[in-house]
Amino acid sequence: MSLTPFEQLLPTRALGRGRGLAAWFWGIVGAVALCGVLVSIALMLDLWIHRGELPLRGDDVARAREFLVVPGLDDGIEFVTLTDQGLAPTVWRNRDTWWGRTLAWIYRTFPAPRTNRGAVAFLLIVGMGCALVRIAARARVRRAAEEYALQSASSLRSHLHRQTLRIGLGDLEGDRATRAQQLFVDEVNAVRDGLSDWITGLCRDIPTILALFLLAVLVDWRLSLICLLPLLGVWWFVDFEQKQGEARRQQAQLNAESAVRLLSAGLCQSRLVRGYAMEAFEQDRFHKNLNQFQSEVSAGRRRQSWSRRLARVAIAALAAMMLYFVGAAVLAHRLAPADAFLLLSSFLAATPSASVFGMLAASRKAVDKAGIPIYAFINEIPEVGQAVGAKFLEPLSRTIIFESVTARRGDRDVLKQLDLRIPAGKTTAIVSLDPLAPRTLGHLLPRFIEPQSGRVLYDSEDIAWGTLESLRAETLYVSGEDNCFSGTVLENITGGEGRYSVSDAADAAKLVHAHSFILRFPMGYETLIGERGERLEPGQAFRIALARAILRKPAVLVVEEPDSPLDDDTKAILDDTYQRISQNRTVIFLPHRLSTVRRCDLIVLLAEGKVAAIGSHAELLKSSEVYRHWEYVSFNAFRKKG
Template sequence: MSEAASNSLHKIIADRQFFTRPYVPALIAAIVSALLLPVVVICLAGVTQLLITGTSGAAPTDHWLPATLANAGTRISLLQSPSSALTTLFGCLVVLMALRTLLRIFVRRTAARVTFTHVNRFREHIQRHALRGNPGDLEGIQARSAADLFRNTATKLQEAAFNWSFRRLTSIPDLLTLAIFLTVIQWRVGLECLIPVIVCWIVSRIETERHEASKDLLEEQVDRGLDRLTAHLEKSRLVSGYGMENTEHTHFSAGLQNYQSRFDGLRRQEALGRWTSMLIYAAMFLLPAFIVARHIVFGELIGIVSGVGIAVTLGWFVVSLHRIQDDSRNSGSAMVAADSIHQYLLRVPSVSQVVGARFLDPMARLLQFDQIRVESETNPELLSGLDLKINAGERVAVVALNPQETQALASLIPRFVDPSAGQVLIDGQDIRRATLESLRSEAVVVWGDEPVFSTTVLENVTAGQSEMSRQDAREAGKVAHAESFIRDLPRGYETDLGEHDSLLQTGQRFRLSLARAIARDPALLVIQEPDEALDSETKAMLDDTYERICANRTVIFLPTRLSTVKKCDRVIVLNDGRVAADGPYQQLVRSNELYRHWEYVKFNVFRTSADAN
């Protein structure tokens, strides 16, 4: 486990956390709850005394309580007659148990709240790290990993940490209070009873861990055997073709018998574990019961009332021990979850701003890719030796049979990813020497599957830029033809899309993304069109939008519509990580087989959705 994970986990899984400010009220409540247990035992002993003597007016015959406490009981008026004493004692029992329940509920809620707060800090770190590291995630692997950590791993950490904290916080005060109270009743008998209980508990923990390890091993063997048997079902063609039915049946029967044997072994191991636990827990109760009974019958140290008090105290002691039985399992689960999160957080983002970075002026002459090499997690040569020049003001379409190549090229421009070799230059300046803020304000990418922000339409367009006015946002919306559907939303530009995201269709979300990019007025704009088919009205609006935004601006399209390709000045075809073809659309259609193949795959009438994507 990493040192950082260990340090952070100690804020959740450590006894010292119970002495911090958030936990102090819960710790006090747990201690008070534990101190109520001896009072409950005293009340039960009083009821026992009433049953034996018929009155509580005299002190218990075996003097199991200190003399001052016993004498105080005789001076309470409500305890003078048997009927009032019985009513009073049962009323006290109800009140004490209700109060103890309320205190434990308070402890539970506090533990849940504090644990939730700590785990949410982990989630905040995951979110921040994802924002820094995931923009260049071309295959979505990091995004899926972050989502799994955010939802599943963090939830496991929260559950394990809560169970550990609550059980630890409530059980340890109970155990200490009950152990001390046993010595108050009769220290010698108390110790004689505590020692076998603790020994049995230790043996139980050891045996449980051993049986769990054996069970896991047997389950793995059973699963492997079942997989081998399942594999026989896939050999029907081979078996029938060579007439091996008898041989195959013999092998299958032998495998089935082996599987049956291992399955029976697993069941026996489970039964053995259950019986071992039952016997150990039976010993935890029977041995102290025998010791108490022997002292009552043959000894002079305790009487029946003291025996009842010791028995009830030991019962609660065993229950408290059982409740902390899974401490190691909960802490282990929490450690595994925390370490998984920290391993993700320790990943260094692939893109960072260099010291001394300079402000980047808007592109005025040339965008150049010089001997670019880009690696992905599954493809070490996604782009390899790519050279490309795009002049300012051009409208360019970039296509490839592997869409990850075009996405990698587009991601290079705003530095969502950095090349492992080569450089990207804007007007001769390496973009790695520019500040990220100035670069990404002048080189904007609109992805075809961009989600919306969980905020208002207006803030979706302005993207948090306070200097942008409402009128600027509306003008951008008009250029992108988003104004038409925004007016139909429940509150127009003030509609919260976190609540009404389902109201937007793919084409509408795309036009909203275009409006967001247009509002920034970048010199270089990259547009990836949606894969999902659009209706004719949306296509017409997009064509008009493209004509408006391409004037006096460099625009690079990652197209999914043939009409977009035809209207570009150049079409660049990538293949095997390099530029395989570059020229006007009409030229490539006539003379380039690779481009014609790409167009056929994407737009032929017999294509499937898998082919298109």
């Protein structure tokens, strides 16, 4: 059975080590500290009731002298009332219990609890100290949970980043990148928040509930069980009613929204109503629907109100029952008032934590909901892989050959049994009325995508049997958009490779006319660009991308021009740049400017997934009606200027 995302992100063993263990530790510390606060308040209440007065009679005098170490009690005393004894009356009343003996040890060890004022000060200090520990422990639980959740989120983001680099090569439409960004930000944040809430609730509230119930059992186990069973029933009933009330509210809201849509439909029919003199009919129909809308809203509010009232009545009945049983025990002298307070306050303090069970289920559901698409993305198999026994490919020297190539994107064949020969050392433009066709062809060359059938050959060598490293070292793709990353200009050109010096990067930048504008940046080649740095114009970013490619001296260069508007100076610079980078190199353009098309040695027109025409610009204008149509659609004056 496959594990759910929650089980993969938070295995059981993770809660017993590292940050999970720290969360448990601080959760238990916080629960004990809360019990300490309640015990301190109960002892303070008991002190106010007995005021430190301890009446002793007969044999109790001798026992008190030994148990409490009270000086001045002689054996001959039959009756005595000790005053200003601090916690002594409480200790004496509970002398036969284990926690009474623990309290007696504290009484004998520390002098403060032996007087009324000292006991008040002692209890205040202990109570405030426990309260501070409780606050700090809750914060430490949250911190440990958030650290674990952040670590898990960082791990997911690392996997998403690595997977995007693996499978994002074939993302021609950009859908996969958009999906990856949504998963990277929104879904991972949802996983992080869900994990943090779940760990916090489990390690903070569960120990609190258990510790408070144990405290109530130590006070009086019979009364604790008598109160617990109805309390569980009321908790279930309140939760059930809240869910039912929410369901009724949502249904009423849906009905109300339907009624509103029905009402608003008439707002678009004024010509129909007035044209056929239907004003009276429309008014009657409108008011009928309006009354229905008001009744749906009122019904929803009534249902939700009744759920709240029933929950409040159940809580009030539970409180009355608990007060009755506890009060009866106090009046029967089976329970001291301070003990009664401690028992009731234990259940009351546990009430806020009772919602943790619903929260745990909701948090786990949220983690699974956000995690399913994340793991589905991470587990996708890359489209392109290196063949077993792949060999080194020599740089292209003669011809690129497409043999019966079919390439499918989604459920559509973009290329269909394509046969094409592209001569080496020439400039070739790939154009089509379908903008996806040239990009698909361009992505096949560095094997960013694989064809469904057919072969792509470099000088009669099938590139599918060459190593990806050797192929992509000699075949580089320059994208027209998103072609720079956040980093320095130098890092963007060299790609962080130490084998390239600043001088090498500058030479490549000079070749593509980027050196001059780079020097105008505040720190030249060390200037940060991207999200937190200098904002580049489309033409500047494109020239840096060209410099990155030229620095590596590829044999085949696929250039996808930017579709963004360019000024006249940038267009002239690019024309000269293309002439420079095309020397002794095979350059394949995916053009967006007519001037680029005209300068190419060869133009390949694709239509319906196949080669429709091949030739120069002048030849195709004369011989191909499809080409003339493509030129008009792409570069007519009403669209844009080439």
